[in-house]
Amino acid sequence: MSYLYLTKKIEIHLLKDQGVRKKLLRFVLFFFTTIWVVGIFSPCFDFNFTGVLYPFQKQLYSTVCHQNPLKSFICNDIPFFVCARCTGIYVGALISGMVLLVFSKQFIFSTKYLIIFSLPMLIDVILLNFGTYSYNHILSAFTGLLFSSSVFLYILSAIENLLFSK
Numbered sequence: 001m002s003y004l005y006l007t008k009k010i011e012i013h014l015l016k017d018q019g020v021r022k023k024l025l026r027f028v029l030f031f032f033t034t035i036w037v038v039g040i041f042s043p044c045f046d047f048n049f050t051g052v053l054y055p056f057q058k059q060l061y062s063t064v065c066h067q068n069p070l071k072s073f074i075c076n077d078i079p080f081f082v083c084a085r086c087t088g089i090y091v092g093a094l095i096s097g098m099v100l101l102v103f104s105k106q107f108i109f110s111t112k113y114l115i116i117f118s119l120p121m122l123i124d125v126i127l128l129n130f131g132t133y134s135y136n137h138i139l140s141a142f143t144g145l146l147f148s149s150s151v152f153l154y155i156l157s158a159i160e161n162l163l164f165s166k
Contacts, residue, residue, distance in 0.1 A: 018164055023104055025163070029156065030097035037094045040087060043078035057081055071135055084137040085121070088144025095145070096152040109150070109157040117150035 038045075039057055061067065061081035072079035073087055080087055121143035128135060 019104065022160060022164055023101075025159070026097065026100050026104075026156070030094070030101055033090070033094045033097050037090050040080055040082055040090055041075070043080060044075035071137070071140070073137060073141075083140070085140040085144040088141030089148040091141070092145035092148035093152045096149040096156075100153075100156065109153040111154070114150050114154045117146045121147040 040061070042053075042057065058067070058081060065082035065086040067079075067081065068083055069079040071083040071085075072081075073084055074080070082090070124139060124143045127133060
């Protein structure tokens, strides 16, 4: 066997290993995002919900959201642990993670797209603060979903480029 042949075999093996590591990274991010989102939707899963876990979950999610019940989706007469916008943000990250499990190609997500997908949420927040219109759960969730899907892709792109680029 020639040196060139062995070098090519080693390169092919490393590329396969890199692909496995990339899929593992995406799966781990998806897994933890799924756990987080299931926690947000947990009022929908349990009818006797105000038990032992409720105070712990409420405190945990209070670190990432203001938890205003008037701005939260409600299920089984219990508000979600995060507001509608944050619900959209986490669901958008979950959807992005799910899509990325299917598409394993490495990509570079441009800052331009991050800004474009962030603008609807920024405009929504500004218009709400000026009192242009009243709070809308669906609109807030949708703008959060757009924002987070772009942020998730942007962060994943940065991590993969840092870890896996030659």
